[in-house]
Structures are given as structure tokens and as C-alpha cells.
Amino acid sequence: MKYLEIANSNILFILAGLTVLVVVLQSVLFINKAMKRAKEMGIEKEVIKKTITNSAIFSVIPSLPIIVMLLALSIPLGRYFPWLRLSVVGSAVYESMAANVAVVAMGLKDISDPNLTPTIFGVVMWVMTLGIIWGILFNIFFMNKLDQYTKKAKATKNEFIPIFSGALFSGMLAVLSVPYVANTKNITGVVSFVAAGIAVLIFQKIGKNPKYKTINEFSLPIALIIGMAAAIIQVNLV
16 A cells, blocks of 8 residues: 555544544634633623734734645645644644654655655654654643743843753754755755745845835745745756
8 A cells, every 4th residue: 555545545534633623622612711701801892803803814824834834745745644733733844844854764865755655654653743742741841940940041131041042943953954955966955945045035134124024924935935936947947
């Protein structure tokens, strides 16, 4: 059996759908509780409706990178598992990174490698799921202590924390990006990375103008699309 037959199977759709349904029910529950609390606080119905409407509208923009990544991952990983991952606790950047790390560790080039098997697909599912669960567990058991430490650090004006956090984030980006930028054998990856990076820089420059600051919200999804388009053009031209 080919792995895509499993990835697009009805059983996987049912399992993913049940999990997504739980997320939807949680959202409805939180909305109801929030509305009840708002009424207890004496907030007018018009204000509540306006708040819900504005929140729904502004949540569309941050969802665009997730939608783009969902479409991108649905080609190599099938329709249902990316839908599950990006509907629960996953992020656009993490899911693609975790999937690539898993297939490379199994000896393949990347997630688009045609030699991907059902076994490797299973490994990808486990890596994508277990790799992100530790943040949730950390928040459950240690977030309170971390919050107290952060408040103390801010009170003492400790400059080490922001420097340390920035260094960790920069290191993570370097580890993820250098294999693509420095790998001259993979011209497509270099072209895609450079095109997307230039696009982000252009959008940041435009976004400094108060009239066009909204474009900063769209910079990531547009850059992803530009990077993909550049890769397609490069492959077809070469």
C-alpha cells in the first residue's frame, strides 16, 4: 500500500475530524463562558457583538500563513494529517520543519521525495506530534514558576534575558536556514529562500509607512507564496 492511500484514507479523516471537532467544541465553550462573564460584568450586547466580530475579522490575517502551509503540506503528506496538525497546536513554521527533519533522518532528501513510504510517513506523524507536545507539558507544570522568574527579571531590569532569548531564536533560525542557503547543489532551495527573504525585507520597508502598516500582517503568507513561485519558475526554466 502506498503511503498516500493511508494519508488520504477515510479512517484518518475520521480520526482527524474527531480531534478537530473537540477543538471546535472547546472554542464554542469558551465563547459561551466569555459571553456569560461579559453579561455578569454589565457589558452591553452591542459591545459584545462588536468585539466578537472584530476578533473574527482580525483572526483571518494570522491564519493566512497556516492556510498556505496546509495547502503546501497536503501534497506530500495527504489532506488529513496536515489539517489535524494545523488545527490543534501546530504552527506553519514548525510543522514543515518537523516533517523535513523526520524524512531527512530516515535517509530521504525532503518531504517531497518520491521514495517516502508508509513507515516513514508514520515516523513523520510521530515526530510532528511528539516534537511540539513538550511545550504544552512545560506550560502545565512550569509556566507559573517561569512567569514569576520573568517578573523578577523585569523588575531588576536584567538585560541578559532579552539578549539570551534573541540569541536562542537567532541560533534556531540559523540551523534551519543555513542548510538551504549554503547548499549550492540545491539551487531551487536557495532561489526559494532568497526570493522569500527579499520579499519580507521589501514588505517591512513598506510597512514602516503608517499608511501601509497593515501589509506587515500579510508579509509571511505572501513571502511563502513568492518563495514557492520562485522555486516553480526556477525549476521550469532550468
